[in-house]
Amino acid sequence: MKRIALIGMPNAGKSTLFNRMSGASAKVANWPGVTVDLLSAKLLLAGDMTELIDLPGIYDLHGFSDDEQVVRHFLCHNTIDLVLIVANATQIDRQLTLALQLKSLGLPAVLLLNMADEAKNMGITIDTQKLGEDLGYPTTLLSAKYGQGYSEAYQLIETELQTSKSIATLSLEKGFAVDQQVEDKLDQIIRHSVDAPIQTSHSLTEKIDKIMLHPWLGLPLFFAVMYLMFEAVYTIGAPLQDAVAWLLEAFRDLALAPLFASLPTLLNSFLLEGVFNGVATVASFVPIVIIFFLFMAIIEDSGYLSRAAFLMDALMTRLGLDGRSFVMLLMGFGCNVPALMGTRTMRSRGLRLLTMLVIPFSLCSARLQVFVFMTTALFAPSQAPLVLFSLYLMTFAVVILTALLFKGQFNSQEPFALELPPYRFPTFRQMILRGWHEISHFLHRATKFITIGVILVWILTNMPYGVEPASAASWSGWIGEFLSPILSPAGINPELTVALIFGFVAKEIVIGALAVIYGLEGTSLMQGIAQQIDWVQAYSFMLFTLIYTPCLATIATLRAEAKTAWYTALSLAWPLTLAWCISTGFYQIARYLGY
Numbered sequence: 001m002k003r004i005a006l007i008g009m010p011n012a013g014k015s016t017l018f019n020r021m022s023g024a025s026a027k028v029a030n031w032p033g034v035t036v037d038l039l040s041a042k043l044l045l046a047g048d049m050t051e052l053i054d055l056p057g058i059y060d061l062h063g064f065s066d067d068e069q070v071v072r073h074f075l076c077h078n079t080i081d082l083v084l085i086v087a088n089a090t091q092i093d094r095q096l097t098l099a100l101q102l103k104s105l106g107l108p109a110v111l112l113l114n115m116a117d118e119a120k121n122m123g124i125t126i127d128t129q130k131l132g133e134d135l136g137y138p139t140t141l142l143s144a145k146y147g148q149g150y151s152e153a154y155q156l157i158e159t160e161l162q163t164s165k166s167i168a169t170l171s172l173e174k175g176f177a178v179d180q181q182v183e184d185k186l187d188q189i190i191r192h193s194v195d196a197p198i199q200t201s202h203s204l205t206e207k208i209d210k211i212m213l214h215p216w217l218g219l220p221l222f223f224a225v226m227y228l229m230f231e232a233v234y235t236i237g238a239p240l241q242d243a244v245a246w247l248l249e250a251f252r253d254l255a256l257a258p259l260f261a262s263l264p265t266l267l268n269s270f271l272l273e274g275v276f277n278g279v280a281t282v283a284s285f286v287p288i289v290i291i292f293f294l295f296m297a298i299i300e301d302s303g304y305l306s307r308a309a310f311l312m313d314a315l316m317t318r319l320g321l322d323g324r325s326f327v328m329l330l331m332g333f334g335c336n337v338p339a340l341m342g343t344r345t346m347r348s349r350g351l352r353l354l355t356m357l358v359i360p361f362s363l364c365s366a367r368l369q370v371f372v373f374m375t376t377a378l379f380a381p382s383q384a385p386l387v388l389f390s391l392y393l394m395t396f397a398v399v400i401l402t403a404l405l406f407k408g409q410f411n412s413q414e415p416f417a418l419e420l421p422p423y424r425f426p427t428f429r430q431m432i433l434r435g436w437h438e439i440s441h442f443l444h445r446a447t448k449f450i451t452i453g454v455i456l457v458w459i460l461t462n463m464p465y466g467v468e469p470a471s472a473a474s475w476s477g478w479i480g481e482f483l484s485p486i487l488s489p490a491g492i493n494p495e496l497t498v499a500l501i502f503g504f505v506a507k508e509i510v511i512g513a514l515a516v517i518y519g520l521e522g523t524s525l526m527q528g529i530a531q532q533i534d535w536v537q538a539y540s541f542m543l544f545t546l547i548y549t550p551c552l553a554t555i556a557t558l559r560a561e562a563k564t565a566w567y568t569a570l571s572l573a574w575p576l577t578l579a580w581c582i583s584t585g586f587y588q589i590a591r592y593l594g595y
């Protein structure tokens with residue numbers, strides 16, 4: 001099988017091209033450092049099955065961040081048939097350095113000048129024939145986002161793949177010895193093949209930035225944008241969630257219940273009240289997850305997250321973090337795991353460890369499902385978005401507290417530099433790919449963690465054999481009562497306690513666990529919980545869920561990235577301690593005030 005490597009600087013559009021070529025759903029966002037691991041896909045090119053590898057973005061081959069080391073290791077230890085160098089055509093004077101470094105290594109390559117539509121709008125003209133002759137690489141213009149020039153680029157890639165020779169081993173020492181030659185040749189190439197205005201600008205971007213990056217208005221506008229996102233997610237998503245829940249409940253009553261009626265009582269309970277109720281309750285929140293990520297895709301790909309990082313850098317610096325830490329924190333809203341891996345772009349180990357310690361406090365999509373469920377059950381529709389937004393603000397409060405307490409242990413002097421790309425609006429195709437990526441991720445987890453989790457919860461709530469399900473005599477009842485002295489000061493009852501235990505495996509299991517424990521689903525489950533707890537207990541439970549120990553996948557990633565046992569232990573113990581203190585404090589104060 002032949003192998004093609006995608007290489008380019010951050011924010012050059014590699015992942016967008018990867019998605020277009022493979023139909024896969026690599027994460028695409030309009031800020032640097034988004035590709036945090038090696039993504040691969042298999043496709044048919046020039047009659048041969050080919051593996052396409054999307055490498056992390058790097059500025060040159062000399063960097064020493066973890067991402068840059070990943071790229072160097074890949075180039076040195078893997079057979080490569082062709083390299084696709086993706087460069088931003090609007091920044092060609094800076095982007096060709098990497099292409100010249102790769103040329104000095106003798107790698108077979110094609111240069112793809114992406115964002116050709118933006119370059120044209122800025123008055124930049126590139127003679128690809130001259131540029132290709134000067135570089136010694138076939139060169140073409142394209143827009144991976146809109147597909148302009150993609151057919152020509154695809155044909156060029158197929159042609160070069162047929163004639164290129166595999167490079168099995170590679171030494172980077174040669175590349176390190178030709179720096180001055182690269183710089184001299186870069187100036188010569190730019191003068192010969194590129195015609196650009198003396199000063200280029202994105203007038204619309206500049207006008208918007210005067211408002212969005214205003215010293216006084218910038219931060220309030222950012223939090224207003226995030227509040228409106230939660231308002232939209234709840235307003236649009238809640239009715240869709242109700243509709244899906246109704247369909248699943250109807251399917252259960254009209255199809256599954258009659259089908260399983262003849263089965264033994266215990267098996268019937270296992271299939272309907274255990275597996276189906278648990279998985280169906282979680283599945284009913286799929287529309288909300290899709291909508292959440294569609295809005296996040298717009299915010300990310302628009303270039304606004306880079307602005308948010310710029311706005312927050314002054315505050316983050318005081319906390320021992322920087323603007324990149326803030327970007328990764330927001331990236332954690334989707335999933336903590338890729339956000340943790342995104343810290344590889346940080347060269348300072350202290351900065352990286354402190355950033356990884358605060359990322360798990362992000363209100364990820366799995367927690368969002370729990371919060372939407374509880375707010376719908378216990379709060380009025382007019383109050384629910386405000387409750388969600390308050391939890392979002394709590395994320396930042398906990399991050400600030402944690403950073404202040406631990407910044408002395410994780411010192412960093414690394415300067416902060418972040419490119420502010422022009423504002424862009426994602427295409428419909430990009431948003432669909434983003435939504436499909438999250439749904440496929442959910443389905444992957446549903447077939448593993450969630451299904452296994454709800455089965456284990458059913459066993460705990462129905463054993464020993466013959467006891468009343470979820471009663472004090474069941475195994476789950478024993479666990480709940482055993483932990484009651486610890487969590488009852490926070491207003492968390494035994495049923496919620498059991499759900500929290502399984503939430504450690506994956507936060508999506510929390511809702512499924514509640515469905516199994518109560519033997520209900522959908523609206524009936526919400527009504528059942530609302531009869532047992534009040535809003536104070538519900539909010540305390542949500543605070544605990546937001547803050548306490550992250551899921552197993554996150555812990556495993558923390559361990560792999562930090563490579564130290566003591567840090568992993570800290571990332572387990574600190575959130576759990578903080579969650580108990582904050583939720584207990586809230587509950588006790590609320591009760592003292594008479595709520």
